[in-house]
Amino acid sequence: MTDTRPIHSVVLVKQVPDTHNITGEVMTKDGTMNRGALPAIFNPEDLNALEMALEIKGRHGGTVTVITMGPPKAANILRESLFRGADKVVLLTDRKFAGADTLATSVVLQLAVQKLGQFDLVLCGRQAIDGDTAQVGPQTAEKLGIPQITYAESVIDIADGKITAQRALDSGSEIVRCTLPCLLTVVGSANTPRPASVRRQMERKLSAAPGEYAALRAKWPEFETDEAVDAFLAKHDLKIPVWTAEEIGATEGTIGLAGSPTQVHKINFVVLESTESKTISPTPEAIAAMVAELVHEYIVG
Numbered sequence: 001m002t003d004t005r006p007i008h009s010v011v012l013v014k015q016v017p018d019t020h021n022i023t024g025e026v027m028t029k030d031g032t033m034n035r036g037a038l039p040a041i042f043n044p045e046d047l048n049a050l051e052m053a054l055e056i057k058g059r060h061g062g063t064v065t066v067i068t069m070g071p072p073k074a075a076n077i078l079r080e081s082l083f084r085g086a087d088k089v090v091l092l093t094d095r096k097f098a099g100a101d102t103l104a105t106s107v108v109l110q111l112a113v114q115k116l117g118q119f120d121l122v123l124c125g126r127q128a129i130d131g132d133t134a135q136v137g138p139q140t141a142e143k144l145g146i147p148q149i150t151y152a153e154s155v156i157d158i159a160d161g162k163i164t165a166q167r168a169l170d171s172g173s174e175i176v177r178c179t180l181p182c183l184l185t186v187v188g189s190a191n192t193p194r195p196a197s198v199r200r201q202m203e204r205k206l207s208a209a210p211g212e213y214a215a216l217r218a219k220w221p222e223f224e225t226d227e228a229v230d231a232f233l234a235k236h237d238l239k240i241p242v243w244t245a246e247e248i249g250a251t252e253g254t255i256g257l258a259g260s261p262t263q264v265h266k267i268n269f270v271v272l273e274s275t276e277s278k279t280i281s282p283t284p285e286a287i288a289a290m291v292a293e294l295v296h297e298y299i300v301g
Helices: 044-060 072-084 102-116 136-144 198-203 210-219 226-235 284-296
Strands: 007-013 015-017 040-042 062-069 088-092 121-125 148-159 162-169 172-179 182-186
Touching: 007 044, 007 072, 007 102, 007 136, 015 072, 040 044, 040 072, 044 062, 044 072, 044 121, 044 148, 044 182, 062 072, 062 102, 072 088, 072 198, 072 210, 088 102, 102 136, 121 136, 136 148, 136 182, 148 172, 210 226
Parallel strands: 007 062, 007 121, 062 088, 121 182, 148 182
Antiparallel strands: 015 040, 148 162, 162 172
């Protein structure tokens, strides 16, 4: 029998550069990415995780809280989360978080989830498109001391304090069950994320985090000071909460660059250039000859 009690979900999201549009102009001479040259977007699989949390809320009731770690401009994806149906959001921003690898990031996320209090599910995308490590979700689960279901494609049932989910694997799929609370990493095939609600966009048009007050004042001259902006946002429940390292109880040395054991040894800037081309006739004989040549040259096996 499906649980009738409300399910409280926390969704971990990330603002990432749109790596689908990388060109030579985006890459710097030392082979690193100029993130400022790319538009910032909502990490795609994190949108699937948010949609899964919203679907669970629709079936069971409860709340959906979205957390992101990043600079003040990362508040953009928190607003988008609110427009899509999230109940609460939290921005984790602090210069002390800068330079974090996956391990240091998971420390910050663990502390933030614990600061929220009681929760039933933590959801996040399988991986971020700017790193492709798929490590943050599992590391956060480990630090929280809760079980995890990776590659989650659907939630079949939540009953008797347990969740039953289907995992998407290369060889097919499998159905697993574990106790709550637990963490799910969600794959892109899980669902089709809903669009933003026009009504919610209108209601939360002025939502902002403290780091965005200057831009808001420039856009709305009637706000003469940051204090006036803050008072207005607080009165209308439009203020995006910001938590710093101190507010989540993070220990220096475990976060940011200092807490990141991963070091980049070398970066190669790879440029693919065409040195020779050959036209192949669209006939079975010509294609067979091309394949035989590629096998002979050990280009394909």
